[in-house]
Amino acid sequence: MFGQEKYERFLHRRPHTGRFYDRHHWTRRRFMELVGTGITASFLPQRGWASDLDVIETAAVTTQNRAKNVIYILFNGGMTHVDTFDLKVYNGVTPATFAPTMIGEINWPMGLMPKLANHLPKMAIVRSIRAWAAVHELARRWQQIGRNPAAVLGDMAPHIGSVVALEKGGDRLPTQVFPTFLSVTNDVSSQGYFPATTAPFKVNAGATTLPNTTSTFGQARFEQAYAGLHLLEDKLRISSPYSSKMEDLDDFYAQAKALMYNPAVTQAFTLSATDRARYGNTRFGNSCLLAQQILQSNKGTRFIQLDIGGWDMHSNIYAANALPARTAELDSAVSELLADLESTGLLNDTLVLMMGEFGRTVNNVNAAGGRDHHLQQFCVFAGAGIRGGRAIGSTDATGNNVATSGWSRGRTIRVEDVEATIYSALGIDWTTVRYDDPLKRGFEYVPFGKADVYGPINELWA
Numbered sequence: 001m002f003g004q005e006k007y008e009r010f011l012h013r014r015p016h017t018g019r020f021y022d023r024h025h026w027t028r029r030r031f032m033e034l035v036g037t038g039i040t041a042s043f044l045p046q047r048g049w050a051s052d053l054d055v056i057e058t059a060a061v062t063t064q065n066r067a068k069n070v071i072y073i074l075f076n077g078g079m080t081h082v083d084t085f086d087l088k089v090y091n092g093v094t095p096a097t098f099a100p101t102m103i104g105e106i107n108w109p110m111g112l113m114p115k116l117a118n119h120l121p122k123m124a125i126v127r128s129i130r131a132w133a134a135v136h137e138l139a140r141r142w143q144q145i146g147r148n149p150a151a152v153l154g155d156m157a158p159h160i161g162s163v164v165a166l167e168k169g170g171d172r173l174p175t176q177v178f179p180t181f182l183s184v185t186n187d188v189s190s191q192g193y194f195p196a197t198t199a200p201f202k203v204n205a206g207a208t209t210l211p212n213t214t215s216t217f218g219q220a221r222f223e224q225a226y227a228g229l230h231l232l233e234d235k236l237r238i239s240s241p242y243s244s245k246m247e248d249l250d251d252f253y254a255q256a257k258a259l260m261y262n263p264a265v266t267q268a269f270t271l272s273a274t275d276r277a278r279y280g281n282t283r284f285g286n287s288c289l290l291a292q293q294i295l296q297s298n299k300g301t302r303f304i305q306l307d308i309g310g311w312d313m314h315s316n317i318y319a320a321n322a323l324p325a326r327t328a329e330l331d332s333a334v335s336e337l338l339a340d341l342e343s344t345g346l347l348n349d350t351l352v353l354m355m356g357e358f359g360r361t362v363n364n365v366n367a368a369g370g371r372d373h374h375l376q377q378f379c380v381f382a383g384a385g386i387r388g389g390r391a392i393g394s395t396d397a398t399g400n401n402v403a404t405s406g407w408s409r410g411r412t413i414r415v416e417d418v419e420a421t422i423y424s425a426l427g428i429d430w431t432t433v434r435y436d437d438p439l440k441r442g443f444e445y446v447p448f449g450k451a452d453v454y455g456p457i458n459e460l461w462a
Contacts, residue, residue: 004411010453016132016148055436058429059450064461065427067351067384070164070303071291072422073334075356076140076187077311080371082362082399083323084109085378086127086391090398093364095318104389112327115335119382121389122338122347124460126379128393128402129413131358134373136312139357144189144305146419147447156438158192160419161303163445165191165198167428168302176300177258178268184287185307193438196252200305203269205286210259210269219261226257268297280332284308288337295346302426308333311356315368338382351384351425355418362399376400379418384425386460407459416454420446424456 082088087107089100099111103120110117132148133139141149145157158166165180172180179201181191191199203210215222230237237250259265271289279285287306294301310326317323334354341347359378360371376395382388393406393413402412409417420430423445431449433442446454 002409002411004405007409007411007453014448016447055434057433057435057442057450059431059452061424061429061431061455063424063427063429064385064456064458065425066461067425067427068302068349069295069346069351070161070422070426071295071337071350071352072161072303072305073352073354074140074143074185074187074305074307075311075354076307076309077136077313077356078134078139078358078360078373078377079311079326079356080313080317080323081127081356081359081376081378081395083317083371084112084327085125085380086359086395086399088362088395088397088399090363097324106389106391109327112324113331115331119335119338122342122386123380123382123388124386125391126381126393126406126413126457126460127391127395128405128407129355129377129379129415129418130402131375131377132415134358134375136357140187141189143355143357143415143418145192146416146445149189156193157189157443158194158198159189159200159305160422161188161200161305162191162194162198163423164303164426164428166194168426169197172300176298177255177262177264178294178297178299178301179255180300181303181305182291182294182301183305184290185305187307188305193443196248197255199252203290205271205283205290210265213259213265214261222260264297264299268293268299279336280329282329282333284329285333285336288333292337292340292346295341295350296344313360313370314366314372315370317365317370319369341383347383349384351386351422352382353379353418353422355379359399374400376402379413381421381460387462392457392459407457409455413457414454416446416448417457420449420454421456421460424458430454430456 083094083098087100087109097111098109101108101110103117106120106125108117108120131139132142138150144159145154146160147157148154149157159181161181169180181198181200183200183202184205186202188200188202237247269290271286275289276286279289284306291304291306294304308330313322338347338352341350341352356377359374359376361374365371376399394403395401396403405411405413407413423430428445430446432445433450435442437443444450448454
């Protein structure tokens with residue numbers, strides 16, 4: 001679907017209430033139309049209820065299929081776009097210490113992020129993005145599930161990483177025992193109605209290694225106890241007469257068991273003091289280091305979510321412990337991450353993206369010297385063949401609204417388009433509709449994907 005005007009008309013007809021399922025609306029007129037064509041009332045149960053229905057439908061689109069892995073970095077709190085990745089210089093407001101510097105076509109805050117400046121040739125900044133909501137939790141979850149979480153069935157929607165885990169789980173080798181979806185933060189959405197094996201495996205990058213992977217009474221007794229557990233419960237867990245949840249639980253236990261007494265776990269999850277210092281020796285720096293080591297181990301993890309908070313700066317945004325401190329933490333960690341991924345060749349196969357919940361108000365700061373919530377935002381992409389050193393789309397002189405979209409659809413970019421971009425980069429058909437959901441009415445990977453309302457930002461590779 002192309003063009004802002006056409007898109008706005010669509011939104012007017014189909015407001016984004018975040019309906020998890022596309023519930024076709026039956027009217028008296030529609031009923032009479034069907035009767036008039038000779039279709040009986042037996043047609044009324046909709047397609048999702050048909051016993052012979054294929055589980056999956058797609059529009060069979062062409063994907064980019066350039067990435068094997070994704071590192072998804074969320075800026076919790078809503079990073080100011082006009083002071084960072086969409087820098088606007090306001091006379092008497094923007095601190096001189098930001099040292100705005102033109103690097104190619106990008107005006108860059110050299111005083112805030114000097115190390116990342118060296119990696120701009122790898123990064124493409126999408127500036128024509130608008131958030132749906134300026135509320136932290138709502139916008140944060142919307143990003144992770146690609147639809148409105150406040151809708152009636154929003155809790156059943158799986159995380160993007162869970163979709164990746166489901167789609168790519170079949171590619172795993174017997175030696176790849178790490179979870180497909182790993183989250184180095186507790187602030188992550190769940191797998192929704194998907195199996196437990198697609199859930200985010202939550203770890204703490206502050207630990208010296210992955211905890212609880214050994215037993216206090218030793219490996220031999222642990223193996224004996226685990227075998228005894230199966231002896232007692234296999235009749236309930238395998239081909240369970242009760243429900244698939246029992247088998248789901250067995251898969252979950254098996255996944256956890258594979259991490260026990262495993263030297264690969266110790267190696268991948270142990271962060272050296274030297275590397276910690278190189279990444280900035282912060283929680284976020286350790287998260288980036290861990291992500292790099294997990295992918296380097298090649299043990300099955302394909303999607304990693306990280307976050308860095310502290311961007312909700314309603315007051316004193318330019319104080320030393322506010323924006324300058326947060327950007328310094330980001331600068332050290334991500335610059336080292338990109339450098340290490342490039343040096344090992346992993347950057348060619350890994351899509352790295354960074355995105356906030358929303359942006360912040362523009363022009364003058366508020367009475368408290370801060371910036372408030374604002375729908376305009378950005379997303380940074382790198383790796384997986386992305387053509388960097390440029391911006392896609394632009395905002396007006398103050399950064400308040402989208403000026404040019406910068407892509408073929410000719411409209412404002414939304415979170416759903418970012419979601420489709422992730423799937424396309426991994427070779428996943430974003431138009432997929434699954435009919436294995438609890439109500440059998442169809443879960444769309446990307447809402448309205450088959451109608452071509454949302455789609456990938458292919459200009460990233462152009």
